[in-house]
Amino acid sequence: MEQFLHLPTIMVVYALGTLVVAVISLGIWWRDRSNRAFAVLGLASVAGIVGAVLHGLRLVVPFWLSTGLGFPLAFAGIGLFWSAFAVFDNRRPSYLAAFAGALLSLAIYPLSLFQDSTVFRAVFAAAVFGVYNGLAAWEVYRGGLREPLPFRPLACAINLGHALLWLARIPFALFVAPPVDAQEHYAVWFVGLSLLSALSNMFGMFSLAMLAKDRSERRYRIAAETDALTGLDNRRSFIARTEAMLARPDEATAMLLFDLDHFKSVNDTDGHLAGDRVLVAFSELLRRQMPENAVVARFGGEEFACLLPGAGLDEGRAIADAFRRAVERHLIPFEGRTLSITVSIGVAVIGEGTVTLDLLLASADTMLYLAKAEGRNCVRALQLPGAKAAAAGRGGASDQAGAISGRILHSRPA
Template identity: 45%
Template sequence: MNHFLHLPTIMVIHGCSTLISALLVGNLWRQRWSSVLLGILTFAAAIGFLGTVIHAMRPIVPFWMSAGFAPGAGALALGLFWQAIAVFEGKRPNYVRAAAGTVIWVVLYLTPIFHASMTFRTAAAALILGTYSVLGGREIWLGMQREPLPSRKLAAWVHCTRGGVWYSMLVGSLLLEPPYKAPGQYADWFVLASLLQTLLVMLSIITLLILALERDEGTSRRVAERDPLTNLRNRRSFVEHAETLLKLESNSSELLLFDIDHFKQINDTHGHAAGDKVLMEFAAMLEGRMQADWLLARIGGEEFACLIPNVGTSDAADIAEAMRRAVECLHTTIDGRFVPVAVSIGVAATDEVASSLDPLLAAADLALYQAKADGRNAVRIHRPGQSLRDLLTQDQATPVAANEAGPSGRSSRAKRRS
């Protein structure tokens, strides 16, 4: 094995890769001084580099440096790396736990067997370093359900594999032969394990940075898909997901289209801050009534949409009516005064119109217009064959509806928003 793999060369590569990691992560930390994660990773990589360099100088440095300081520094580096992962998972760093392995190593250094037996030193170091690696992998794996990032399994596998390699060193030292047989001679299993560790230490840092990148991308995507005021889906996100859902569903789906009544009057009377409060409370009420497979979004100023798969028209109407009554019960107060809130709801079904979003929205919009024309605070179901012209004719025949419709030159949606 020594003819093909040269341990000093592997140690140099290991040290260089750790140094490069420290410089790269340190540069990121310089740009984001507030990041505890990057700060801990920088110190972990720097300490790991220092320990690797001193251990590689084993033939020329004192025993206390090569066998005492260097492995202790390695234990501290891996302990800090474990705590960096904990920070990534939203926990507070525990530096006592990070330093526990180093403290144990110092205590072992004071025992006679430590100085007398290389096998003991190798086994103890492998046990400490392997445990830290496995703990880091476990931390990543436990976050799977809370935040299923695409690279979690890979990152957890890398850290646990790294721990397995350390444990293999423990087994090799106890059952095979000492890692250092003579000056310039190394056990084959130790050379191979050192090579694997060199590869895995780079992968462990890379995978953690990939996880951080995936989290940032996910956060950016969620921000782009969410309405900043209500935190519901915005129109673009709703259209994208609704079209996908409608293509997958073979049964009837229902669309509920909500429009808060007299919202402009609330803004004009109480101010836009009051209007924002009404929107937030209204959105929170709707969201609290959502089921897992329902799709809710704010698609306009005071307009909201909810797509409900696998439900009949009568059930959808009952759901809409329950929501309308719940809105009536909203106790919204502005400057100590109660502000009544009501909503008009239009309901349309895919089995009555084409099973695509645009016709479904148009049908629900017509039903919503009907609810407005009938005096607001009502639920109306789209009827096949119903058209805007029919509704306008009906409005002109009904004085109250005509008054609510406004000037004939305005669009249907503009008419019902006042």
Template identity: 40%
Template sequence: MDQTLHLPTIMVVHAVIIMISTLATIYMWLRYRGSHVLPILVAAGLAGCAAMLLHANRGTLPLTLSSGLGIGLGILAVGLFWQAVVVFEGGRLSIAKASAGGLAWILLWFTPMLQNSIEARAATLSLLLAGYCFLTAQLTLVRAKHEPLPSRSIAATTAGLRGLLWLAAVPLSVFVAPPYAEDGSTAQWFALVTLANSMLNILSLVSLLVIAKERDERRYRLASERDPLTNLPNRRTFVTEAAEMLHEAEGGASLLLFDIDHFKSVNDTHGHAAGDQVLLAFSHAIDQRMPKGWLFARIGGEEFACLMPRMSAQQAVAVAENLRLAIADMAMPGLGALRIAVSIGVCEATQRGTGLDTMLASADAALYRAKADGRNCVRLYEPATLLVETGQSIALADPQPRLGLARIRRRSA
């Protein structure tokens, strides 16, 4: 048992593992020189390796060097890892905060309290290390609300366990045995805590790298699901999610189809940058009025769609009219007297299981009527008769065969 938990051996092995992981991190840094996280991890690894090697030679080196400087470097390593996570989460690096714990240890090392009491040294070390670990766990959990990634729970749990392990060293050193006896022998619990912390330290680094990989995958997935200009769901995402919503919907659903009026003239007169500004302003104005559970997306150039579960046709028309009025009153800063307006077509799924193709075709027919009626208005799909641009009436008992999902007309007027 004593040989298995020989503390100097544990520390040397851990130092070797840290050095290997640090070399791997250096290789990654050379490949991705733009990274701001990797150099901090390299510094943390070097400090941790030096700390382990110094403290492993506690029996041969002066105590001030092995424990004073050595443990100070170990605290610095944990502080740097915390700051690496801060930068990874979009914060600013603070060398002062990373090194505060290590500097505090070195300064306190020369006080009579730490010089004369190994229990005081154990308590001080434990509190400093636990503080950094809990800060890391807290930051990882807070960011999970904004960027939910599967491995965040592992990373936060690992950092929290490291903190609890070091906190446990305080009562253990007081009520069980001090970390080091007067003859220099090591308490078994201290060797166990060091071994467990070594394994958790490696898991912390691995979990951070896994989170980085998951972040890249999430970024690519969102890029494929979102419109790059407005950051709204794109057409493919709308079709997929709307079809699922309609399949599961109870109590019916209504669909709004928006088309910004005279958008082509905005591009022709003011330029495409102004057109992008109009699209951004329009999408933001509508999106901020969307309650949870509605699906709002950009499905074409100036075309947008909104699926509203459990919404009757009359309610949908009222919602559409409010949105139309909100857009009609909206000014466009920097574009002079330019005002934008929107035409909206509305249709209702009259029964559960109504296909998305049918709803899109019906809303498109109603939108076409709104354009023919002078734009800047709302029209509800009426299957019996639709007014078209020529002023003639045509019968449309079932619009789906003529206006399928792949054949929705593009309107640039």
């Protein structure tokens, strides 16, 4: 085995790989100082490299330097590695806990057991590295409860596997053979586990970069799919989601379109900051009042939309009117005074059967226009004639307009 696995070579390769991680991590942080996790990872890598090199030179340099200083630096590196995952998930790490392994190593250094027993040192190092890598796996898992990134399960598994590789050294050292004998020959198990640990350590370091990549992609996707001011879906995202729902022919569906009444006067009278505050307040109320399965979006300006899967004509109109009354009663605080608004709502409902989204939107828009023409602050609802309307809707916008027919319900403010 020794002719295939040479521990000093393994350590050199590990140190060079860790140096690459350090340079990349600190470079990422230097370009974007908000990436504090990479600054911590870079420091962890530097501490780990120095500690590993010092310990690797134990036959050349004094014991106090190779082990007395090398061990604490290596333990500080793995403690900072754990902290990097906490920082990545915007948690404040306990740096006292991160450096506990290093401090404990300094505290027990004078003991004869530490200085004379390679088995004790191997067990102690395995326990420290195993615990910190296990904590890193826990941080990744805990962060996934709040931000479920695609790479999290694998990153958690990598760090947990690394922890188990370190902890596996303990029974080998105690019950199989010492890691190093009196002639400075390395045990086969020690060399093999060192190789696996070096590889898993590299994967563990790169797992943070993969998580950062997932987060960036998620943020770009959210930015592309949501309205920046209100946090609701934007028009493109709403259309993509609702088209899939409308493909189910056995479910009634209601489309609600909202338009804030006299919104321009809010901007003209109170300013655009007041207008933004009104839009945000309206969005929050819309998100709270609509059923859990509803898809809500801001179409632009003061126009909003909502799809209610499973809602028939009476239910869709009732939900719309209840929301209209809630908006009418809602007072919006702004700079020491309150603002109030009303909303006009158009509702179009398809029963069993399919319908194109264009037709459903055009029908709801027609009802919205009717609500505004008849005095605003009211609901107008239309029942579309199901699959026949869908067939008519395939002919284009002019055919869709001609297909809008059915039973109209009126809801006026009390």
